[in-house]
Amino acid sequence: MDEKRTIEALAALAQPTRLQTFRLLVSHEPDGVPAGELARLIGVPQNTMSAHLATLSQAGLVAGERQGRSILYRADLDRFRAVALYLLKDCCGGNASLCQPLIDDLTCCTPSLQSSRAN
Template structure:
């Protein structure tokens, strides 16, 4: 991941509603959530949510998937993994045991 992509992702997550949307989509897993339902669940109006979804998409953190006439959004775990890898690229100055608690905290049992 290039620095400019990492900055875009971090900036996208640096806004409260977008962070809520991203966390909601991470919780939803590969099933995703329809756009209208996302707005209702985070307590935002649909046109504002649409703007937030666009920012998260351009940052590579979510992606749309068409399900008939419904557009569902899912967390792009590859983009998220790339961001985490970028942030931890030079981790611990040669002492990987210092990173183990972070890695354990972000590893899921799903």
């Protein structure tokens, strides 16, 4: 990941509807969500959602796959991971204990964190 592509991704997310859309797609991984359903869930017209999805797609954050008459969108978690790693590279200056709280917060799929979120 380079600076230009990171800026493109962050710029794409720097708008409320696109950020909500990306977060919604992340929460529906790996199944994805059809474009029309995204528009309904976010509460925007379908043509507006199409424009937002185009911006997210150009930034590499989402990918669409045609299924019959609709397009199923999924978050590109590999691209998002690359953006996050670019931002955090060398964050701790070699002191791993500084990074550990961040790593703990980002580890969303551990049993202890899932049970604490349920409470």
